[in-house]
Amino acid sequence: MSIQEYRPPGVIGYVTPLSARPGERLDFKISSLGDRAITAKVVRLDCCDPNPLGPGLKSEQVKFGLSAVYPAREQKTHLGSCAFGALPTIPVTQDLTVELTVRPGFVSATDQTIFSLQDIAGTTGVALIINDGGLFLKNLQSPTQPQSLDLSLKLNVWRNLEVCFSDNGVIVRTSTVETSKVAESRLIAGLGEALRDVDHICLAALWNGHPKDCFNGTIEAPGLSVASPEALETGRTIIAQWTFTDSGNSEWVSDDIDPSRGLQLINLPMRAVRSSSWTGRHMDWKVAPEEYAAITFHSDDLSDCAWETTIAVTVPDEVPSGVYGLAVENDIATDTIPFYVLPGASAQRQKIVFLAPTFTYIAYANHARGNFAGPLEERVKDWGAYPHNPDVVGTFGYSTYNRHPDGTGVTISSRLRPIMTMRPGYLVYHDLHGSGMRGFPADSHLTDWLTTKGFTFDVLTDEDLDREGVDALSPYDVVLTGTHPEYHTRRTIQAILAYRQTGGRLMYLGGNGFYWKIGRDQDFPHILELRRAEGGMRVWASKPGEYHNQLDGEYGGLWRRNGIPPQKVAGVGFTAEGNFEGTYYVRTEESFAGELAFLFEGISADERLGDFGLSGGGAAGFEIDQACAELGTPEFVTVIAASEGHGPSFETTYEELLTPGVIDGGPRPYGGMRSNIVYGLDENGGGLFSVGSITFCGSLSHNGYDNNISRLLENCLRKFLSTPRGGGDAHAPSSTDTNPPIGSHSYDS
Template sequence: MKKIILAASLLGCLLLAMEKPAYATSSVERLDGKNRFEVAVNVSKKGWVNGAETVVVANYSTFADALASSPLAFKENGPILLTQANILTKETKNEINRLNPQKVIIVGGPASVSDSVKREINKIVPDVERIGGKDRFEVALNISKRLGDTQKAIVVNGLKFPDALTIAPYAAKNGIPILLTLQERIPESTLLGLKEKSSTLVVGGEGSVGPSIYNQLKASQRIGGKDRFEVATNIIRTLNMDSGRSYISTGLTFADALTGSVLAAKNNSPMLLTRPDAIPDTTREIIIEKDIKSFTVLGGGASVQGGVASILRPVVNTHTLEGYSDRISYFPGETIQLKVHAPNKKFSVSFFRHGKEMKNYFQTGYMTGSSQNYFGDSYRAGAFWKTSYSYKLPLNWPTGMYSAKLSDGTNEFHVTFIIKEKTPQRDDNAVLASTNTWEAYNNWGGKSLYSYSYVNGTRKYNEVVSSNRPNPGALPTGNEGHLANGERHILSWLERNNHSYSMITEFDFHNTPSLLNSYKSLIISTHSEYWSTSMYKGLENFLKRGGNVLYLSGNGIYWKVALKGDLIEVKKDGGYHSFTSERGGNFYRIGQHETKLVGVGYRSTGFSVPAPYKVMNNSHWIFSNTGIKKGDLIGRTGLNKINSSNGGASGWETDQIDRYTPKNSVLLAKGTNTIGAGADMIYYDHPGGGGVFSTGSITFGGSLAVDTQLTKMVNNVLKRFGH
């Protein structure tokens, strides 16, 4: 007969060890079962195919007794099985028979594993030993005595289990005992166990092991983190643990991971934690950073859902050169961090500003780069790439649209970002970059906000995207487009006509709606489709305070979004946002009509092939000194020559007036589009004292950039608003 250890409670780190870890490269396997007893058995079968001389059995729910058992189980080369306190479970009994051990060691007193269970095991294995103690602290001390002389110890909180769980594979592999403490008091048993130790490793932050306790210990270092997930990743970094394969378990319940920790130790692998339904950010970061390709998932779908397990292994990035920045807007003096995927192993960076010209402000030489992989859900979680290059933006760089052009000699990629002004002048015009829309159309990583599937015959759109990923569609170059390149036409026009402006992003506007207080006028540019409640109310208040608006956009203020950090959530089915609990969908469907603010709105009228506007009311002051007559066609051509058109000013998606348009609005001109609806160009004086000029067209900016009549009209508007 071989030998078995019975641990009375599983929380520390206890599972099996494989005699021959023959894992396939880049694999994800799962060790599960219908309950935690069966999970432990399946781990045992995986690691001890031919039986074991020693087996550890622990109480399935009283984790504290077993917390320190992983190093002992590793030393004895035995798996840990689980039992109920008063019943030897059938699964465990059958596995003990299969393993045919010489000895069982029970960890914990009779309250954890009763004498009746001990007698039941005695019928199978004559030699059964118990390692107990008056409490969990003494049990840990008695286990440490069985490990032999060592000058080191690991100290964790005896009431907070995740920290002990994730350090267990390291402790087991290196034969270091795990001793338990309280946050603000070291128990007597632990003091006794530390008496002969020359150094200790404290695992957990100050909320687990307080500063006063840390200072009493001969602590060589502390490994902490903001939560259990970060502690696990910091263990891997700090101890430089081998991470070719990692074991991963839910960080919310502990039985599966406890029994798996011994197996992780035998395979010289770390332990990571996840939420059942989502991989935490810190866990993603270490997987990318350490290029972990193979995983063993501990527990069934209730512990780690199938969707989480399916994306643990990063996707090999086969794209050419690409990248993104850590934020989408900066003040001068702040540092931009560029995350670059450079499969050709080199890249350079050139910083360009996009105004009336594309001006190079700074350029690097080639530097060493590397490939960067990503998760299968990076479209919504972000890419989690390491920073490849950092640059402190000079204080004298003016506000505007910029891009960091990446080049490897063969390929190029633009990372578009905005520089803001810290102290804008009161006479400046604020230009709103439609950054929410940029991300809505971005399908890098697999999905955009236009991706959908059918569920029970109903179209279901993807609801969340992240801005922390490359965005090939937001390049500021080229003339035909509705994102950054379309907005560039308006910026170029402003500079060529000597109109000062300051740029802000929709993220900035959402986070600080009051920032509009610094400006007389707001220019909403090109395709500002995705707005939050905060933005809507911010614009409403800006108008009430006497602010002016130039709505040089089409299909604006259309979809309601909720923002959280770098995430954008849209509920196109009209459901409630998970970020805010607010109802989602279209603004106009929830009583917040965009036409109340900007006078025109999009109502799914379809794509409009660009065409000119027909003037309806040439007596308005906007037409002063233009020579334009009623019935004239204006905006005949433009730079946005989509669909083989001349790039007319009314086109792409176009907006019209409705019954919520302010009654004092004047219809200035109407698009003559024969395919799709024409845009309504309107003006009205707001009761707050300002004015609103709306063109209702995505392609208007492309025409404004080259059309002298439109130039005179918009100059008239800005001159009036400037006064």
């Protein structure tokens, strides 16, 4: 199969919400090519790694009361944002003028609609479009070519537009914001007939039941006026006007003339952006809303596919908490849509909870990396891995690691769309030493290990934690993170800190965690927002003055710049990254203290820890963290191991540096190009075990789960489980402990 021969997914879908308790409903929204009927079953997802040299894909069917066959239809996705709404009655005997200020962000040889005056269906009316920088008027009823205005707009330059419609013709004027230099164009042919049934306006697109011919750029201060002898000063009466100053409203814009009437914002265009009057004196849109009275639209914005529900499922009472998938199939394709079952409201909690980093999955959702063609594509085919890749399928929007057509970064990501990167068997890299997985499938290395070792556990998601706070974690003795819990809200960070401070034990089993701060609005639980403010390893940077979120108004960027460095949360923080390759750890001198001997039971004193694995070939790699007392590493933790042997691709993160090679802060005992593993029990009973590496969990299954990384993790987990919260010494597991006792497995290093 080559990219050129690639076909759209034969069947694909998404679920809302992403997690549910027994008795709650999940809505699966599925598109089946050619309206083919589908079959469906629920499976528990244990291992999502298709590597034939690893455990392999593991899943087990679960009874969910599903029917055998479901009717399904092909459902379309429409990208692009716009503002659409009803207009007041326009007197047909009076001239109509539309005024607005625009800044094109992308010039192309395709039609981009700046505004349309139209009926609700988009079959009659007129649209002002830009094509190759030139302005044109399009009669929506006429199949002929748009009429050129012999006027142009320059890329990234603010221009005022005035379009006056009358029976005598159309006058279009443009002027620069800085100099007010005016250019004018007149069309003799009137458009009175085209405007006769106009009752709606659409900004930044033509509305055909969905956005079409979308504009990539920024619009501010649109307004409509009509000729009026009563308006003595200007001779015009304003009948509709939108100032766009309320940047915190992501759903609609009210009409200043009649606040009961507004424009609906489709697909969450970007607000809290600089307008033409931005002075640079104010960096927060809430302080000077008049300097942020603009909206930026993109032709690839997507907040909600808005598909119809194909299968509605109520989670059965007897289903335990865990990671599941709805496996759907038609006669040409299959798809597995992951979801999570939370513990029942009255169910007894397990001692362990896996905190699924779903915010990070959504931030990376449909990340088009440009690396699929060639060896990775061939590996996907050879391994029977998940076949669809955002490099090829751009239908479902992109990630916060991609850019819009105007070159700016994608700030909004949604779970109400198929997420190809969140699928069993999805491969990210052609990893010469492993599987090349990240995110959702890579985290199954941990959950598969827990299941194989006989540890029972519950599951919560970031979204659940953000909604419920620390109460969601309080019942558990141990919280396990995934391999890359990078994105967090203030509520999730504070909940984890509060959990630790009340005696909870956190096992951070990844790297580059607790790094970026995201914005959320509880009215849009499916959405997260990212502003990449000052500092950080980033693929794009927010513009100065646009560091505050539109969803919650808070300053974005790194948690380190928001007062909570990762070290305060997990004991270690992001310090370096390189290629997707792994190396090993060696024990520190401090690790040989007698009170830490239990951690290394069954492990030789001089052996390398994790010089193997399915993620880059080693347990320490790709993105690595280390302890730093100045940034908040607690006094009660000890660095018990540090990595070595990282290759030349590894570089120190930017926020660590004052100038190239000069670290911000004092020397660290195990600093440099190293990952640190830390362990400690606080006097309040709280505990930390952090591995500081994204690739760590990829080593757990090596040699049939019989290896020193697996042993180290099990030794620590059993210590945390056997030590009562609130302090005290380790004790033997009770007769009611559902997890097997320590020593029940033999190990070779």
